[in-house]
Amino acid sequence: xxxxxxxxxxxxxxxxxxxxxxxxxxxxxxxxxxxxxxxxxxxxxxxxxxxxxxxxxxxxxxxxxxxxxxxxxxxxxxxxxxxxxxxxxxxxxxxxxxxxxxxxxxxxxxxxxxxxxxxxxxxxxxxxxxxxxxxxxxxxxxxxxxxxxxxxxxxxxxxxxxxxxxxxxxxxxxxxxxxxxxxxxxxxxxxxxxxxxxxxxxxxxxxxxxxxxxxxxxxxxxxxxxxxxxxxxxxxxxxxxxxxxxxxxxxxxxxxxxxxxxxxxxxxxxxxxxxxxxxxxxxxxxxxxxxxxxxxxxxxxxxxxxxxxxxxxxxxxxxxxxxxxxxxxxxxxxxxxxxxxxxxxxxxxxxxxxxxxxxxxxxxxxxxxxxxxxxxxxxxxxxxxxxxxxxxxxxxxxxxxxxxxxxxxxxxxxxxxxxxxxxxxxxxxxxxxxxxxxx
Amino acid sequence: xxxxxxxxxxxxxxxxxxxxxxxxxxxxxxxxxxxxxxxxxxxxxxxxxxxxxxxxxxxxxxxxxxxxxxxxxxxxxxxxxxxxxxxxxxxxxxxxxxxxxxxxxxxxxxxxxxxxxxxxxxxxxxxxxxxxxxxxxxxxxxxxxxxxxxxxxxxxxxxxxxxxxxxxxxxxxxxxxxxxxxxxxxxxxxxxxxxxxxxxxxxxxxxxxxxxxxxxxxxxxxxxxxxxxxxxxxxxxxxxxxxxxxxxxxxxxxxxxxxxxxxxxxxxxxxxxxxxxxxxxxxxxxxxxxxxxxxxxxxxxxxxxxxxxxxxxxxxxxxxxxxxxxxxxxxxxxxxxxxxxxxxxxxxxxxxxxxxxxxxxxxxxxxxxxxxxxxxxxxxxxxxxxxxxxxxxxxxxxxxxxxxxxxxxxxxxxxxxxxxxxxxxxxxxxxxxxxxxxx
Numbered sequence: 088x089x090x091x092x093x094x095x096x097x098x099x100x101x102x103x104x105x106x107x108x109x110x111x112x113x114x115x116x117x118x119x120x121x122x123x124x125x126x127x128x129x130x131x132x133x134x135x136x137x138x139x140x141x142x143x144x145x146x147x148x149x150x151x152x153x154x155x156x157x158x159x160x161x162x163x164x165x166x167x168x169x170x171x172x173x174x175x176x177x178x179x180x181x182x183x184x185x186x187x188x189x190x191x192x193x194x195x196x197x198x199x200x201x202x203x204x205x206x207x208x209x210x211x212x213x214x215x216x217x218x219x220x221x222x223x224x225x226x227x228x229x230x231x232x233x234x235x236x237x238x239x240x241x242x243x244x245x246x247x248x249x250x251x252x253x254x255x256x257x258x259x260x261x262x263x264x265x266x267x268x269x270x271x272x273x274x275x276x277x278x279x280x281x282x283x284x285x286x287x288x289x290x291x292x293x294x295x296x297x298x299x300x301x302x303x304x305x306x307x308x309x310x311x312x313x314x315x316x317x318x319x320x321x322x323x324x325x326x327x328x329x330x331x332x333x334x335x336x337x338x339x340x341x342x343x344x345x346x347x348x349x350x351x352x353x354x355x356x357x358x359x360x361x362x363x364x365x366x367x368x369x370x371x372x373x374x375x376x377x378x379x380x381x382x383x384x385x386x387x388x389x390x391x392x393x394x395x396x397x398x399x400x401x402x403x404x405x406x407x408x409x410x411x412x413x414x415x416x417x418x419x420x421x422x423x424x425x426x427x428x429x430x431x432x433x434x435x436x437x438x439x440x441x442x443x444x445x446x447x448x449x450x451x452x453x454x455x456x457x458x459x460x461x462x463x464x465x466x467x468x469x470x471x472x473x474x475x476x477x478x479x480x481x482x483x484x485x486x487x488x489x490x491x492x493x494x495x496x497x498x499x500x501x502x503x504x505x506x507x508x509x510x511x512x513x514x515x516x517x518x519x520x521x522x523x524x525x526x
Numbered sequence: 527x528x529x530x531x532x533x534x535x536x537x538x539x540x541x542x543x544x545x546x547x548x549x550x551x552x553x554x555x556x557x558x559x560x561x562x563x564x565x566x567x568x569x570x571x572x573x574x575x576x577x578x579x580x581x582x583x584x585x586x587x588x589x590x591x592x593x594x595x596x597x598x599x600x601x602x603x604x605x606x607x608x609x610x611x612x613x614x615x616x617x618x619x620x621x622x623x624x625x626x627x628x629x630x631x632x633x634x635x636x637x638x639x640x641x642x643x644x645x646x647x648x649x650x651x652x653x654x655x656x657x658x659x660x661x662x663x664x665x666x667x668x669x670x671x672x673x674x675x676x677x678x679x680x681x682x683x684x685x686x687x688x689x690x691x692x693x694x695x696x697x698x699x700x701x702x703x704x705x706x707x708x709x710x711x712x713x714x715x716x717x718x719x720x721x722x723x724x725x726x727x728x729x730x731x732x733x734x735x736x737x738x739x740x741x742x743x744x745x746x747x748x749x750x751x752x753x754x755x756x757x758x759x760x761x762x763x764x765x766x767x768x769x770x771x772x773x774x775x776x777x778x779x780x781x782x783x784x785x786x787x788x789x790x791x792x793x794x795x796x797x798x799x800x801x802x803x804x805x806x807x808x809x810x811x812x813x814x815x816x817x818x819x820x821x822x823x824x825x826x827x828x829x830x831x832x833x834x835x836x837x838x839x840x841x842x843x844x845x846x847x848x849x850x851x852x853x854x855x856x857x858x859x860x861x862x863x864x865x866x867x868x869x870x871x872x873x874x875x876x877x878x879x880x881x882x883x884x885x886x887x888x889x890x891x892x893x894x895x896x897x898x899x900x901x902x903x904x905x906x907x908x909x910x911x912x913x914x915x916x917x918x919x920x921x922x923x924x925x926x927x928x929x930x931x932x933x934x935x936x937x938x939x940x941x942x943x944x945x946x947x948x949x950x951x952x953x954x955x956x957x958x959x960x961x962x963x964x965x
Contacts, residue, residue, distance in 0.1 A: 115678065115679045121872065221676070227826070228830060229676035232671070233668050233672075236848060236852050237668035237852070239554065239848055239851035239852075240550045240551070240850075240851065241550075241844055368812075370812060373809060375807075387550050387841070388665075388840060389838075389841055390834065390835070391666060391667060391834035392833040393832055393833070394833070395829065395831065396829070396830075401828060405677065409677060412678035412679065416856075420856050420860045421860010432560075
C-alpha cells in the first residue's frame with residue numbers, strides 16, 4: 088500500500104505566484120487525486136497580509152493561516168513546503184528549517200539557490216528530503232526536470248539561454264521600432280513587464296542567477312553567482328540594432344551561457360551573461376517579446392531548444408504545481424532517495440575565468456573625426472592580435488564625433504577588453520561606447 | 527534501504543537505436559551508479575543477428591544473448607525490458623509478456639502504441655508495472671515526460687507538432703531551392719534522411735501515429751490511429767512554395783494537431799495531420815531540416831515549444847536512456863504506483879470528425895483558360911458559404927491550362943472538401959491539384 092492518503096502542502100508567500108499556485112492546485116485536485124491515489128491538500132499558508140489574501144482566495148477555514156514564516160515553519164503537520172516569499176534571508180531560514188523538520192521543499196527562488204546552493208542541498212541530503220526548483224529558471228518551461236532526468240544519459244556541452252523576459256521584450260521591441268531603450272522600458276513598465284526599479288533585470292544580474300542555477304545543476308558542483316560574469320543591456324542603442332540587422336544579418340539578445348569542457352582535467356565550466364549578436368536564422372533570434380528559451384547542446388540528443396513564457400504568475404505556478412505533482416508521485420512510490428540532482432559530483436571542476444573564453448565581438452565607439460583616429464584604434468586591436476572582420480564609419484555631417492562600428496574575428500575576451508581599455512584612453516574616443524559578444 | 531542494488535536491463539532489437547542505447551548506457555553507468563546507489567546492468571540482449579551485433583558492440587560474455595524474442599521474454603532475471611525491435615506483432619507479444627512477467631517496459635515504438643494503447647496500458651496496470659515511451663515521439667525531445675508530469679497542473683488546449691523529420695527536411699529544402707519533391711527526396715535518401723520506401727513518412731502515416739500517441743497521453747483516452755485524419759506532402763509543388771513565401775508570407779509544414787475542447791460535454795478531441803501554411807514568423811516556421819518541434823498550448827504555462835532532432839540513433843537512444851534513468855529512480859524510491867500516464871480518465875471523450883474542424887485553406891488548381899471557369903469555381907465555394915480571401919491566376923502564355931491559387935476564409939473542412947469535390951468535377955479543372963490547411 089502507498090504510504091500516504093493525504094499529502095499536506097504549506098505555501099509561504101501568497102504573492103502572484105503563490106496565489107496562482109493555490110488556484111491551480113484547487114482546480115487540478117480532483118484529477119491529481121485520481122492519478123495519485125492520494126489528496127494533495129492545502130493545509131497551511133503564510134503571508135504578511137494573510138487575512139486579506141485568504142479572503143481574496145476564498146480559502147476554507149480549515150487551512151491554517153500564519154503571518155510569520157517562523158511560526159509557519161513550525162507547523163507540525165506539513166509534508167511539503169512551497170517557498171514563494173522570495174528574497175534571501177527569510178527564505179533561506181524557511182527552507183533550511185523545513186528540510187530539518189522533514190518536509191520536502193519546492194522553491195521558485197533563483198537568487199536563494201544561486202547564493203546558498205551548497206548549504207541547501209547539503210541540508211536536503213542530511214534530512215533525506217527533496218528540494219525542487221523548476222520555477223526558478225525559465226518560468227513555465229520544464230528545463231530543470233529535463234536537465235535533471237530526461238537528458239541523464241547525455242553529457243551537456245553547452246547551455247545557451249534567453250533567461251530574462253523583461254530584457255527580451257525590450258530588445259525585440261527596440262529592434263522592431265527603432266526606439267531607444269528609455270522609451271521601450273517605459274512601455275514595458277506600463278505593461279507590467281518591467282519592475283518600477285528594473286535594475287536587477289537590465290543589469291543582467293537576474294539572468295546571471297539563473298545561469299548559476301543551471302550551471303550548478305549541470306555540473307554537479309556549486310557554481311557561485313560571483314563566478315558568472317555578466318553585463319546588461321543598458322548600453323544597447325538604436326544604432327546597434329539598425330547596424331546589426333541591416334549589415335550583419337543579426338539581432339541583439341541577452342544570452343546566458345554555460346560552457347562545459349568535460350575533456351579538460353579537471354573538467355571546466357565557464358559561465359556568463361552578455362548582450363550578444365545572434366544570427367537572424369538562429370533559433371534564439373526567433374524568441375520574441377517576454378518569452379524565454381533555453382538551447383541545450385547534448386552529446387547524444389544533439390541540439391534541443393525549450394521555449395515558453397519565462398515570467399508571470401501562470402507559468403511560474405505551473406512549474407511549482409508540476410514539481411508538487413512530481414514530488415507526490417515519488418512520495419507515493421516510497422521513501423527512497425532522490426537521484427535527481429547530482430550534487431557534489433566526485434572530483435574537481437574548474438571554473439574558467441570569462442577572460443579566457445573566446446568569442447567574436449562587436450564594438451561601437453564615438454570617435455572624434457581626426458586624422459589618425461582609426462589607425463590608433465585598429466592598432467590597439469592589432470597589438471593584441473585581434474583582427475577586424477568588418478568596420479564601418481559614418482560620415483561626420485559636421486558633428487564633432489561619429490560612430491565607428493566594428494566586428495572582430497574570434498579572440499580571447501581578456502585580450503579584447505584590454506585592447507578596449509587602451510582604446511578608451513585615446514583622446515579621440517568619447518566615453519560613450521558599447522560592446523557585445525557574437526554567437 | 528533501497529530495494530535494489532542492481533537493476534537488470536534487457537534490450538530487444540540491436541538496430542541503430544538499440545545499439546546506441548547499449549553504448550550510452552555503458553558510458554553513463556558510473557555516473558548513474560553514484561546517482562542511483564544501484565547499478566543499471568545490461569543483463570540480456572536479443573537480435574536476429576545476435577552474434578554479429580554482440581561482437582560489434584564488444585559485449586561482455588556475461589550478457590545473455592538471444593536470437594528469439596520469445597526466449598528473451600522468458601529470461602528469468604530481468605527487471606526492465608527495452609523494446610527496440612519495431613513492427614507490430616512481435617513487439618506487442620514481447621511487451622505484453624514482459625509486463626506479465628513483472629518487468630517494466632520501455633518502448634520507442636509509436637506504431638505499437640498507437641494501435642494497442644488500451645491493451646498495453648491495461649496490461650501494465652494489471653501487472654503494476656510501468657510502460658515508458660519517450661522515444662516514440664519527437665526523438666530526443668522529452669515531450670512525453672513534459673506532458674505526463676511537468677505540465678500536470680495545466681489543461682492542455684492544443685498540441686501542434688512537426689513530428690516527422692524526413693518530410694520537414696524535404697519541405698524546408700524545397701522552400702530554399704525551389705526544386706520539386708522528387709529531386710529533394712532523392713537527396714534525402716542519399717543523406718540517409720529518408721527510407722528507400724519513404725511512403726510511411728511522405729503519406730503522413732508516421733506523423734499520424736505520433737499524433738495518436740500524444741492525443742491518448744493528453745486526453746487519458748485511447749485515441750485510435752483511425753481517428754487521426756491525415757494527408758501527406760506528395761502533392762506539394764514548387765509553385766506552392768513560391769506563392770506561399772512571396773505572396774502569403776508563409777511556408778509549408780506538415781503539422782500534426784491535437785485540438786481539445788474541455789468545455790464541451792463530453793470533452794472533445796480532434797486529431798489530424800495535414801500540410802499546412804504557417805506564417806513565416808510563427809515558431810514552427812523556424813524549424814528547419816530534419817528537426818522536430820512540438821508546440822503546446824497550456825492553460826497556466828501558456829504557449830511552450832520544444833524542439834530537437836526527431837530521428838537518428840543518438841536522439842532516440844537518449845530518450846530511451848532518459849526513461850531508463852527515470853524508471854530506475856522510481857524503482858529505487860519504492861514499489862508504489864505509476865501516477866504518470868492518465869489512462870482511462872473517467873467520463874467520456876468524444877472524437878470530433880475532422881470534417882467538423884474549422885480552418886482557412888489554400889487551394890491550387892490547374893484550370894483550362896476558358897471564359898467562365900473562374901466563376902464556376904468561386905460559385906462552388908460560395909454555395910458552401912466559403913468566402914475567398916485571395917485569388918491569383920497566372921497568365922496562360924499559350925499553355926492549355928493555368929494554375930489558379932486561392933486562399934479561403936475559415937470554413938468547416940466538410941464544406942470545403944465538398945466544394946472541392948464539385949470543383950474537381952468541372953470540365954475546366956484538370957485532375958492535378960493541391961490543398962493545405964492554414965494556421
